[in-house]
Amino acid sequence: MINRNKFAVASGLCAGLLWVICSILVALFPHYMLLMTTHMIHVDITQMGWTLTWSGFLVGLAGWMILAGVAGALLAVIYNRMVGCETS
Structure with missing residues (x-):
């Protein structure tokens, strides 16, 4: 059984970490990240180009x-x- 709330928090934290890493890479290597995204x-x-602002981040x-x-x-x-478990 998977604890729904803990898995949701873990998923959110993982996405947040990936967002921070991606944003840092875009700030450091904008051209290469644009090519990779393409x-x-x-x-x-x-x-096109990147628009990097603190509010957007x-x-x-x-x-x-x-x-x-x-x-x-x-x-x-x-x-x-x-798997037949109750949700938690």
Whole structure:
């Protein structure tokens, strides 16, 4: 059985850590990160640029942490139901 709340928090924290690492990489290596993003999404976005602001960083951080937390909770509920456990 997976504890839904703990898994949700762990998912949110993991997403937050990845967001911070990604933001640091974009700040340090904007050109290379833009190229990598272009390859990852299969769209040529090299004519665009990054917009890095503290408010954007914080809003993105909160948004991704909340989204990952909700997804983590949902995953735990689905898993627990599939294995026949009560949700917690």
